[in-house]
Amino acid sequence: MASQTTSEGARKDASRVEVAAKIGIEYKKEVDFPKWYQQVLTRSEMLDYYDVSGCYILRPWAYKIWQEIQQYIDHEIEEIGVENSYFPMSIPAKNLEKEKEHIAGFAAEVAWVTKAGSSNLDEPLAIRPTSETAMYPYYAKWVRSHRDLPLRLNQWCSVVRWEFKNPQPFLRNREFLWQEGHTAFATKAEADLEVEQILETYRQVYEGLLAVPVIKGIKSDKEKFAGGLYTTSLEGYIPTTGRGIQAATSHSLGQNFAKMFDISYEDPQGPLANGDSRPALHAWQNSWGFSTRSLGVMIMVHGDDKGLVLPPRVAAVQVVIIPCGMNAKVSDEDRLSVDRRLAKVLTLLKKADIRARVDNRDNYSVGFKFNHWELRGVPVRLELGPKDVRNNQIMAARRDNGAKIALQQTTLVSEVRDLLDIIQRDMFNHAKEIRDANVVFIEEWKDFMPALDKKQLCLIPWCEESDCEDRIKEKSSRSGHTATEDHNEKAPSMGAKSLCIPMDQPVDKKIIQGETKCVSCGKDAKRWALFGRSY
Secondary structure, rough: HHHHHHHHHHHHHHHHHHHHHHOOOOOOOOOOHHHHHHHHHHHHOOOOEEEOOOOEOOOOOHHHHHHHHHHHEEEEEEEOOOOOOOOOOOOEEHHHHHHHHHHHHHHHOOOEEEEEEEEEEEEEEEEOOHHHHHHHHHHHHHHOOOOHOOOOEEEEEEEEEOOOOOOEEEOOOOEEEEEEEEEOOOOOHHHHHHHHHHHHHHHHHHHHHOOOOOOEEEOOOOOOOOOOEEEEEEEEOOOOOEEEEEEEEEEEEEOOHHHOOOOEEEOOOOOOOOOOOOOOOOOOEEEEEEEEEHHHHHHHHHHHHHHOOOOOEEEEEEEEEEEEEOOOOOOHHHHHHHHHHHHHHHHHHOOOOOEEOOOOOOOOOOHHHHHHHOOOOOOOOHHHHHHHHHHHHHEEEOOOOEEEEEEHHHHHHHHHHHHHHHHHHHOOOOOHHHHHOOOOOOOOHHHHHHHHHHHOOOEEEEEEHHHHHHHHHHHOOOOHHOOOOOOOOOOOOOOOOEEEEEEOOOOOOOOOOOOOEOOOOOOEOOOEEEEOOOO
């Protein structure tokens, strides 16, 4: 029996050694970014791979961040009159066919249900790629009078887009979580106002919660939402790859969908003078969405070679408290004093709504625990030992920059709260400094490719014509270069695309109508536009 127990203990010890050996990140972020990203996600326990390619399990460490985002967005949209609802994920084929221009953008990605058991369905059902065609037939049913407007609904759900490109966790999933708002108004002015309000809410999530700087802009006609009037977006920047990434979108749909699905109402002015009815009026509509892609953006911007670096406002655990210096020479009295102080500190922090946890596992070393929580990106680590108890202090270590500071027990809660705020602010400022240094003004085509190859985004005077946009993408791709052109052969082969036309146009570099020319085609430029390689 003793031998069996010893053998079992040895297996457990061996298992712990194996876990310890794999707790760190083996790949450098700047050397092998894809493998670094994959390893950070799995070893930090953000997600795990599922048996269906392109589908992933969001583990609690990631899902808590999503819940923080959800809570924030819910509060903001409820304040402006949006209500939550839920629509089924199965969409009849006939609904999709009503709006061919819109669904054309999703056609290759739509997953279909064609059988139930051994029987074929009378009509194939699409698994929701987005919900316009699921919701709008019912908007048409519910809207009869101008008094039924505005109709402003949001739903939190999953969507399926069966992309055949290489799936990437959080960035390009075949199933992902998001919220999608769908609203209808009597006037364009009301709809336009909401587009701006929602985009600003999304900016606050990225910059205020995730500490990720973004650029607010308008998409080109080529990049706007299929079937919509115009699209506004947030654009992020991933320094390691030099790529832009679409972070969130808020679309004005105009009246296109309302006409297609007959979302109309009687003119409140009543009949004409001759008694004839006035033509029905169509609603002005918006749709807007924010997805779990945001988690991937946050990880890629802030993570380092030790793993995650989480902004305090969204971290599942903001503070981890680790007992230190508890070796064999420590007296029972000192052990008891440390245990009591740990419990007191934890209680104080929790009462102050600081998400804290004590790691008092006795089967792991202090070093192992440090690595464990650094990998998971916990913003603050508190270290408490017998000497700290006697000195009535506790040592704090920051995850974002590794700095250490001694905190006083009497002012611990306020000091920890201040430290979390400082970390949140510093993480955003650091990311913004890097982003700003890599968004460059390009006024001649000869400077465009060198900037891309330096992993930069390019602000260019642009004519805003779709043909020119196609040409820029072609000219900036590897295949678009001639042998005589100076080009870095180690640079990515993909071409640059338009990311957005920034809403905040440069004040010191104004476009002069009739004088400022498009960098690519030489025609008159209309506005500065942001171009770059992208995800």
